[in-house]
Amino acid sequence: MKQGIITVMALILILAPGCRNTEKADIVISGGKVYTADPLSLKAEAVAIRGNRILAVGTEKEVSKYIDPEFTKVIDAAGRTVLPGFNDAHAHFGPLDPDYIELRYVTDPAVITARVKEQVSHSQKGQLIYGGHWEHEMFTTREWPSKELIDPVSPENPVVLRRTDGHSALVNSYVLRESGITKNTPDPFGGEIMRDPATGEPTGILKESAMSLIRTGEIKVERTAGEEREREWRGYLMALKMAAGYGITSIQIPGSADFDMYDSIMAHGKLTCRLDIGGELTADPVRLDRYEELRQKYPSTGDWIRFGYLKDFMDGTLGSATAMMFEPFNDEPDKSGLPQMSYEELEARVLAGDRRGFQIGIHAIGPKANNWILNAYEKAREVNGVRDSRHRSEHAQILIEEDIPRFGALGVIASMQPVHCITDKRFAEKRIGTDRSRWAYAWKSLADNGARLAFGTDYSVEPLNPIEGLYASVTRKDRKGEEGDGWFPMEKITMEKAIEYYTLGAAYAQFMENRKGMIREGYLADITILSGNIFDIPEEMIMSVKADYTVLDGKIVFEREK
Numbered sequence: 001m002k003q004g005i006i007t008v009m010a011l012i013l014i015l016a017p018g019c020r021n022t023e024k025a026d027i028v029i030s031g032g033k034v035y036t037a038d039p040l041s042l043k044a045e046a047v048a049i050r051g052n053r054i055l056a057v058g059t060e061k062e063v064s065k066y067i068d069p070e071f072t073k074v075i076d077a078a079g080r081t082v083l084p085g086f087n088d089a090h091a092h093f094g095p096l097d098p099d100y101i102e103l104r105y106v107t108d109p110a111v112i113t114a115r116v117k118e119q120v121s122h123s124q125k126g127q128l129i130y131g132g133h134w135e136h137e138m139f140t141t142r143e144w145p146s147k148e149l150i151d152p153v154s155p156e157n158p159v160v161l162r163r164t165d166g167h168s169a170l171v172n173s174y175v176l177r178e179s180g181i182t183k184n185t186p187d188p189f190g191g192e193i194m195r196d197p198a199t200g201e202p203t204g205i206l207k208e209s210a211m212s213l214i215r216t217g218e219i220k221v222e223r224t225a226g227e228e229r230e231r232e233w234r235g236y237l238m239a240l241k242m243a244a245g246y247g248i249t250s251i252q253i254p255g256s257a258d259f260d261m262y263d264s265i266m267a268h269g270k271l272t273c274r275l276d277i278g279g280e281l282t283a284d285p286v287r288l289d290r291y292e293e294l295r296q297k298y299p300s301t302g303d304w305i306r307f308g309y310l311k312d313f314m315d316g317t318l319g320s321a322t323a324m325m326f327e328p329f330n331d332e333p334d335k336s337g338l339p340q341m342s343y344e345e346l347e348a349r350v351l352a353g354d355r356r357g358f359q360i361g362i363h364a365i366g367p368k369a370n371n372w373i374l375n376a377y378e379k380a381r382e383v384n385g386v387r388d389s390r391h392r393s394e395h396a397q398i399l400i401e402e403d404i405p406r407f408g409a410l411g412v413i414a415s416m417q418p419v420h421c422i423t424d425k426r427f428a429e430k431r432i433g434t435d436r437s438r439w440a441y442a443w444k445s446l447a448d449n450g451a452r453l454a455f456g457t458d459y460s461v462e463p464l465n466p467i468e469g470l471y472a473s474v475t476r477k478d479r480k481g482e483e484g485d486g487w488f489p490m491e492k493i494t495m496e497k498a499i500e501y502y503t504l505g506a507a508y509a510q511f512m513e514n515r516k517g518m519i520r521e522g523y524l525a526d527i528t529i530l531s532g533n534i535f536d537i538p539e540e541m542i543m544s545v546k547a548d549y550t551v552l553d554g555k556i557v558f559e560r561e562k
């Protein structure tokens with residue numbers, strides 16, 4: 001009898017055709033410069049993927065044995081950079097507006113004409129055509145656009161296209177007419193109607209307060225509930241497509257979002273990004289109960305839609321002078337920021353959330369805001385006991401020197417958005433002075449003092465493109481590549497570290513570093529191939545790097561068209 005069983009088993013082993021294939025890869029990426037973010041082995045030449053996992057990482061020779069010419073898809077990375085998929089640790093991700101004309105990164109103004117024409121073609125007469133994020137400094141002409149660019153394709157629709165900073169807009173003749181703006185209209189206070197130097201006619205560019213003159217006379221489109229739902233669905237898919245196009249495979253949404261919608265997208269097989277969705281920090285036991293239910297339904301052991309952390313706001317922003325400072329702002333000496341709650345309330349909320357085992361992430365821009373939340377997190381350890389809580393400072397933007405080592409000591413994650421540094425530095429120093437700026441966006445000092453860092457974008461405040469964050473981390477220069485060594489260059493980090501915080505660091509911030517964030521055997525196969533070798537190009541070239549492939553859970557979810 002025993003003999004018989006062994007014979008049958010041996011026969012199965014010999015006959016089963018699948019058995020030999022278990023060592024064959026579905027996908028092999030070869031010929032690239034693989035940066036694994038794995039501290040045990042940071043560099044490799046090739047990666048093999050089977051199912052949703054990484055099968056092997058190593059030299060070309062080591063990985064080539066997993067290639068079955070009839071079975072394996074081989075991607076030739078051709079010297080390009082291969083990375084773990086980007087994980088945006090702080091993005092207000094959600095549906096896009098399907099009718100919004102996105103003009104970011106447009107270099108050829110003719111694209112604007114084409115996009116408006118396309119949108120007009122499926123709009124009704126009189127319906128508003130809108131969009132923005134164009135930047136004429138990026139145009140090959142470097143000239144302000146004018147209404148002539150859009151008039152021929154929009155004779156019967158109002159068009160309003162805002163500049164990337166939102167401080168000026170391009171409108172067509174339809175809008176100028178509806179607004180009553182002519183060559184005789186004076187510039188309003190604090191604004192400018194740009195005019196043709198020869199004729200004095202408005203060019204279609206309205207700056208600052210001149211935008212308040214805009215009257216579109218638009219015709220509102222009535223939609224049925226079904227049409228609205230279809231439109232929203234399309235908006236979500238567009239957003240997911242955008243993320244995949246940037247090489248992003250995971251996003252951590254601060255605060256709440258629509259779990260049901262993402263469930264539905266997942267059920268339709270269209271979820272192309274892993275998502276953490278959170279809740280609002282509260283001391284209310286009933287609301288905490290509700291979050292416990294969500295945590296059970298979307299557990300941290302999952303790999304797709306998971307309940308993230310409880311979010312709160314300690315202060316406002318530097319731009320609006322509401323960041324909490326110990327001393328007043330230099331340029332507004334009567335202000336030192338606006339706490340969003342008392343310290344007692346903060347501590348009560350932190351203690352309640354921590355006691356239930358939730359991770360907590362609090363928006364903290366100013367040094368006093370960061371000091372308070374560190375104090376509250378420290379208190380939670382004293383009262384509730386020390387555990388692997390990984391509470392977070394969302395932004396950790398401006399600190400006092402004494403608080404820098406406390407992040408590491410208390411196990412508090414600095415969840416930072418490097419792009420804020422290069423956007424804000426223009427006015428940061430004016431507002432808080434040089435001494436206080438020294439410890440602003442201080443990612444190098446935080447890391448050197450034992451803090452765990454997680455990088456993100458704060459989309460949609462900033463673009464979702466992670467490349468901008470990498471550029472900001474290593475240069476601390478504005479997007480045009482100003483002269484010099486960068487703003488507080490002692491805080492610059494290497495490209496390797498910047499990528500680590502955008503992959504492994506972000507995975508750690510969501511307790512997933514045991515299966516995500518590195519290219520390591522057995523890890524989830526989330527991989528990005530960039531268009532160039534981002535480690536060896538001059539810094540002024542970094543911003544032009546794009547994602548060429550995005551692999552999520554072992555499947556190619558984005559491939560750039562050639």
Ligand SMILES: [Zn+2]
Pocket residue numbers: 090092254458
């Ligand atoms: Zn945010």
